[in-house]
Amino acid sequence: MFNALSGRLQKILGGFRSRARLNAAEIDSGLREIRIALLEADVNLKVARGFVARLKDRLAGETVGRALTPAQTIIKLVHEEMVGVLGGEEAAQLAATSYAGRFSPMMLVGLQGSGKTTTAGKLALRFKGEGQKPLLVALDLKRPAAVEQVSIIAEQIGVAAYSGTATTPVELAREALINARKEGFSPVLLDTAGRLQIDTELMDELTAVRQLVEPVEVFLVADAMTGQEAVNIARAFNDKVALTGIILSKFDSDTRGGAALSIRETVGVPIRFVGTGEKPDEIEPFFPERWAGRILGMGDVVTLIEKVEESIEEKDAEAIAHRLAKERFTLEDFMNVMEQTQKMGPLSQMLKLLPGFKLNDEQIALGERELVRVKAIVRSMTPQERRDPGVLNAGRRRRIAMGSGNTVQDINRFMRQFKEMQKMMKHLKKGKLPFGKMFGMG
Ligand SMILES: Nc1nc2c(ncn2[C@@H]2O[C@H](COP(=O)(O)OP(=O)(O)OP(=O)(O)O)[C@@H](O)[C@H]2O)c(=O)[nH]1
Numbered sequence: 001m002f003n004a005l006s007g008r009l010q011k012i013l014g015g016f017r018s019r020a021r022l023n024a025a026e027i028d029s030g031l032r033e034i035r036i037a038l039l040e041a042d043v044n045l046k047v048a049r050g051f052v053a054r055l056k057d058r059l060a061g062e063t064v065g066r067a068l069t070p071a072q073t074i075i076k077l078v079h080e081e082m083v084g085v086l087g088g089e090e091a092a093q094l095a096a097t098s099y100a101g102r103f104s105p106m107m108l109v110g111l112q113g114s115g116k117t118t119t120a121g122k123l124a125l126r127f128k129g130e131g132q133k134p135l136l137v138a139l140d141l142k143r144p145a146a147v148e149q150v151s152i153i154a155e156q157i158g159v160a161a162y163s164g165t166a167t168t169p170v171e172l173a174r175e176a177l178i179n180a181r182k183e184g185f186s187p188v189l190l191d192t193a194g195r196l197q198i199d200t201e202l203m204d205e206l207t208a209v210r211q212l213v214e215p216v217e218v219f220l221v222a223d224a225m226t227g228q229e230a231v232n233i234a235r236a237f238n239d240k241v242a243l244t245g246i247i248l249s250k251f252d253s254d255t256r257g258g259a260a261l262s263i264r265e266t267v268g269v270p271i272r273f274v275g276t277g278e279k280p281d282e283i284e285p286f287f288p289e290r291w292a293g294r295i296l297g298m299g300d301v302v303t304l305i306e307k308v309e310e311s312i313e314e315k316d317a318e319a320i321a322h323r324l325a326k327e328r329f330t331l332e333d334f335m336n337v338m339e340q341t342q343k344m345g346p347l348s349q350m351l352k353l354l355p356g357f358k359l360n361d362e363q364i365a366l367g368e369r370e371l372v373r374v375k376a377i378v379r380s381m382t383p384q385e386r387r388d389p390g391v392l393n394a395g396r397r398r399r400i401a402m403g404s405g406n407t408v409q410d411i412n413r414f415m416r417q418f419k420e421m422q423k424m425m426k427h428l429k430k431g432k433l434p435f436g437k438m439f440g441m442g
């Protein structure tokens with residue numbers, strides 16, 4: 001899912017990342033590329049346009065935070081917009097809703113072969129796992145094997161299936177609900193018949209069932225592989241039977257993802273679950289934030305960006321920036337920056353989050369050992385030595401080496417690196433701290 005889109009967006013955003021500054025033309029062309037990437041992923045035209053227009057507006061209004069580069073700002077905004085298009089906070093909330101403690105009929109509707117029956121089983125298994133007592137009901141009386149299919153699934157996952165005597169879906173639903181109340185079953189999952197296309201007969205039947213059972217949920221099960229068509233189907237079903245949520249099945253297939261990115265905005269109904277395979281446990285609640293992260297393929301770079309913003313306390317950054325301006329970045333500042341960095345979490349985790357660094361575990365481990373060594377060296381210095389490394393003669397270097405468990409060569413090497421760092425700092429703008437470069441990994 002989303003592979004092509006994900007690749008394209010990462011390339012576009014990656015292009016931004018290598019630049020220290022971005023001019024208006026570069027941003028414009030980047031936005032245009034984002035729009036094309038969305039359209040090629042089969043995202044609805046209006047949705048793609050809206051996405052880029054909002055991004056542009058927000059970029060114009062954004063004062064680039066002192067802790068973020070322009071590229072990081074763009075990544076942050078693209079991520080936020082992506083979360084919004086996928087359904088924002090609301091969808092995540094709904095996905096986590098539990099129906100324990102109240103009688104909860106739920107309908108599953110959708111076209112033929114979209115995955116309704118499979119999904120009914122998956123939901124039943126989830127509810128069972130939450131300690132509830134779900135009941136599966138096959139309201140599909142057209143296809144001879146449909147009732148049989150439901151009982152097989154029910155048996156497989158160890159939940160009850162209702163088999164009644166009524167000959168119409170409405171009658172059968174009535175029977176099933178009476179029975180479910182009496183026996184203490186809930187939720188009651190009503191699996192309905194599919195059609196090749198939307199037709200009035202089907203819609204009338206579903207409307208009648210809906211009116212009778214007053215379901216707490218009406219889920220449309222839509223095949224993610226059908227792309228834009230899923231959007232049209234969702235709109236039609238929503239007009240007729242008022243959906244409460246969409247379950248995108250076959251999310252495990254390699255589709256372009258347009259349906260997932262368009263449905264919320266064009267139909268106004270959130271995606272609640274995604275089916276990720278044929279097996280009964282292959283379903284997951286749909287969390288927009290997580291999917292946005294996966295699409296942008298940046299691990300948790302956005303989280304990292306937020307952490308950077310939070311943890312560089314304004315006054316520290318200010319003080320360091322001030323000294324930078326005077327070209328006096330000292331070893332004390334260096335320690336300070338390292339402590340700030342470590343507040344954000346273990347270095348190994350941080351480096352993995354930084355998309356710019358293609359580091360393997362070995363290199364990361366090396367970086368961590370280096371960090372420990374460097375801290376020991378600086379800790380073995382006197383305050384005077386930290387402020388003014390110029391006083392470090394051979395005798396002092398020997399003492400520091402002994403004190404920190406290093407050789408004099410190690411101390412010399414670190415002091416050379418530190419000089420480089422000081423030089424680099426001179427060129428830096430206020431408040432931007434190149435963590436990677438500080439550890440020799442930039
Ligand atoms: N890979 C994959 N296959 C799925 C998923 N959900 C359903 N399927 C498959 O899709 C096919 C149709 O699934 P059903 O659950 O029978 O579909 P339905 O909507 O009940 O079909 P009708 O009752 O005929 O309208 C089956 O082969 C399922 O195994 C999914 O999330 N991933």
Ligand SMILES: [Mg+2]
Pocket residue numbers: 116117118140146191192194
């Ligand atoms: Mg079915």
